[in-house]
Amino acid sequence: KWFAIHNVANRTAHVHMRQPDQMHFFCATDERLQWLEKDFPDYLKALDNSCKRSGKKFLSAETYEALLLTSKSTVLCVKFLLESGFFYVLTRNLSSxxxxxxxxxxxxxxxxxxxxxxxxxxxxxxxxxxxxxxxxxxxxxx
Incomplete structure (x- = not known):
């Protein structure tokens, strides 16, 4: 889901590919943005805790922080653009x-x-x- 949200390339692919997560963003209260902002970090934290308890390796600290930073940045950027008057946002070309x-x-x-x-x-x-x-x-x- 994370990759699908960050790979929104046009306004019709979600219909042809039957991938609702690849629909363009047109509302700042989109549930996918809420998932990126709340559910995904909680999921990563739970996964990290589970790996620590079982003695397994998890993502490196840098990769973990990069995923969180990218998710938060995407949410803030999409919300900012939509609230600034853009009709829709495609996330594929957002890049650092x-x-x-x-x-x-x-x-x-x-x-x-x-x-x-x-x-x-x-x-x-x-x-x-x-x-x-x-x-x-x-x-x-x-």
């Missing part, structure tokens, strides 16, 4: 890739350091603004 590209570029400009300090981030952001390039060309010596 541009943000991840920026963070990746900042780390790369700091020499691949995963623990960036404020000075390194400021320097890298200023460099991006000066050059207009997020990533240097493969053939450059930059």
């Amino acid at each position: 890739d541009p943000v991840e590209l920026l963070f990746s570029s900042l780390r790369q400009m700091a020499g691949g350091n995963d623990c960036l300090d404020a000075r390194a981030v400021t320097f890298s952001l200023e460099r991006i603004l000066r050059t207009g390039n997020l990533c240097p060309s493969q053939s450059s010596n930059m």
Whole structure:
């Protein structure tokens, strides 16, 4: 269900494929948004507790947090767009890739350091603004 909700690509696929979870969002009180906001996190928490009790492995902490963050972000984004006057929302193209590209570029400009300090981030952001390039060309010596 989670993947179906995040893969809404058009306004008719839910009819042809008989997948009600892939219907476009047109109401901020849609039950799928409530499922993402309340039921899905509760389900993950129960699954995590069950795995801990039985000694089995669960999702990594990062994956767990990413699922919760993506779910919450999707709910907030869809509600915001609908309340701002959009007639419907398709979730397939909602993506954090541009943000991840920026963070990746900042780390790369700091020499691949995963623990960036404020000075390194400021320097890298200023460099991006000066050059207009997020990533240097493969053939450059930059």
